[in-house]
Amino acid sequence: MRLRSLEVRLAVLLAVAALTGALLYIGVTHWPLPQILAWLHEGLKRSMRAPDRTDAVIICAIILLPLSWWFAHIVMQPVKRLLRALEGAVASYRDGDFSISIAVHRSDELGDLIRVHNELGQTLREQRQNLAQRELLLDTVVQNTPVALVLTDANGRVAYANIAARHLFNEGRSLSGLHFATLIADAPEALRKATEGSEDALFSVEMDGSEETFHLSQRAFRLQGRPHRLQLFRRMTRELSRQEVAAWKRVIRVVSHELNNSLAPISSLAHSGAELARRGTIERLPGVFATIGERAKHLHGFIDGYARFAKLPTPRVAAVEWKPFLDGLALHCSFQLHGHAPTQPGWFDPVQIEQVLINLVKNAHESGSAPEGVTLALTQVGHELRIEVADRGPGMSEAVLAQALLPFYSTKRSGTGLGLALAREISEAHGGRIALANREDGGLRVTLVLPQSAS
Template sequence: MWRRLNSLQGCLTLLLAVAGLAGALVYAGVTQWPLPQLLLWLRKDLALSIRAPMQVGIYGGLLASVVVLLPLAFWLAGQVMAPVSRLLRALEGAVASYRDGDFSFSIAINRRDELGELIRMHNALGQTLREQRQHLVQRELLLDTVVQNTPVALVLTDAIGKVAYANIASRHLFNEGRSLVGLDFAELLAEAPEALRKAVESGEDALLSVEMDGSEETFHLSQRAFRLQGRPHRLHLFRRMTRELSRQEVATWKRVIRVISHELNNSLAPITSLAHSGAELARRGQLDRLPGVFATIGERALHLHRFIAGYASFAKLPTPQPADIAWKPFLDGLALHCQYRLASPAPERPGHFDAVQIEQVLINLIKNAHESGGPADEVTLSIMDVGNELRIEVADRGPGMSETVLAQALLPFYSTKRSGTGLGLALAREITEAHGGRVLLANREGGGLRVSLRLPQPAAR
């Protein structure tokens, strides 16, 4: 009950009750007592000549009540609205401060009604905004520190090509360490190497090599367009890849040397042993066993020749020469080299690719599918013409691949087979990407692996 009386509604109710009571008292005083008795006493006892009537009527009482109540109501309204007006002015100042980004404004008014609750909520909101602003400033400081000290050169340009933000690496790359903010990025690129300028003008990601300070530097360029504060901006990232590529190149060469050394040892050690055995047999006169020794030596030498030829073909892969290929003669020729089951009819319109290279890819993929350990009749070939893309899929029902193997199967020289060279899938990837396409590997439901070639096709042929 006390809380209700302390509320703003309770105060207004009390003041209205006081005003009503005052009006009733004024009306009663004017019409009943004491004003009529006072006038009678003045007229009779003091013999004063008063022409006013002894009784004031209803309208007179009402007029007197209004005359008294108007100033009283004005004063009471002022008393009630004074704290509300002060609070509204304070809130107006707080909103203006928030609009200017100043969240330190708080209202120091101690009330226990609804206005007091509003003030406490406002102050709590200001405290929350101040804490969020402080955390945001700290995060921005951390982000700026990271961006400024990253080795990746970062340049942010606005809609007219002016540099809006640039880190330390970009200042050293384009302006000898001086600030880039406000400069025209096109003018800065005009003094940069031509390959770098053309890569930026293309608007696409690129990997390029440029001549800088007497040496060759390799950069990876990433470009993205986005809106910042409602305005278009473009972000350019220039990452130096020279050291990383050099490390990868060294690691790749080490892997190649290990694979070649392993294969050479596997072939040369038996050849050496067989040559020694053949010499002993010849010395003892056991010539009847020499043909077998020579045949084994020839077999190991042929395997070594094929191994070296596989690496040579991967290194000297020619540029594909796409042409329109009719499906029936192509599939008939493929069937002479490997066995497969056509899972669906071939498309009606011809494919557009280098027939020799794609045939080589499919031979390797079908051979791998047969070596997976699944049923031979489950090795299938599917060809689908999907808009401007040709999808060729080779599938089997073997054990499939683990996630680790799937992630590395397309890398050169990676193989899970003891006698594998790791070039089959890598060669498929190299040929497909030379056609502008891609290779996808996925395990099948129910077991098995699916290798998909996605080759772009002309829009109209």
């Protein structure tokens, strides 16, 4: 126990008060007040009675009440000062001012409270300073990013906009407080339609005599309890051009590689055939011509595959009965139907979806899976049809999964890299999507999701 704690001080004051009361009671009832009254009686020759116990209690109360108030004042005065200081500090914290410190030095419990309060204030000041620095850094980054950023409130008025947004929408002038819909009222229709929706969009507009492509990202959230909308306008023309050039380079490399693989043996065989004909050894010519025809056929199939990918027609969506569709699919590839087909007809282009499923089932067999491990599952979920082709092969690595749907990407030596890309193109043309994932118990699952008619 500390010798200067509030508890010790209060105990000492109470002991002093008790001792004072006892001494006062003795002074009134025994000495010296009775002796003083006797002396006055003899000196003044007046009749004065000695105080009895009741009088003693009254006299003690009259003296002890002010003394008790003085003791209470001594005990509570530092507590009251501290409470007033804490009240002012809390009011400053509420107003966002964390610079208040209490300059009182005590070694008791109140001193501990003051020290903890000052440490709290120092921590809050440091956090406020760090937060201000991070906000400054974030604002600097946001203001100087080439992506145009516009934050609007529930009324559609601009609450925040960076430099790119000011140059894009208001010739470099501030956008704060302006109604964003009014601001873009004279903008190209493609931009206005994109901002009217709630989904991300890709649109092109005429700017400075050329076409500029933008990607719009939109998010709704609550800021300080109020709804806000964040819109990001990113110029994509340069990026799309770069991706287009990269795609063409990849096409050229793949086509060049395949052409060389076919034309080099054809040229060699043609030279060998000519030499055999010159020598009169004609019995080997049919084999030479057959090999040339085989390589030419392979080259024709390769070119035809690219042509079909580039000229994919618009899907002719129609109601498809499952039994004849699955029977026809079974003629081209073997699979195990997992579960039952939906009772309702499917809604898609049967020719294109059949081609997708043939490619997927073929890939499943080529993965090394056992034939009985290649399964096809059909599930109707709301207004979506889920088609899953699964196998029991080794699956794919994370790197391959990330690129498997890209055109011209293939892990096979003789692959064109168009099978999964064509499946993706067809699914997206139907308004659907395709996804690849490794199965937990081994193998790969390819999921094709197609929207269905609401009727």
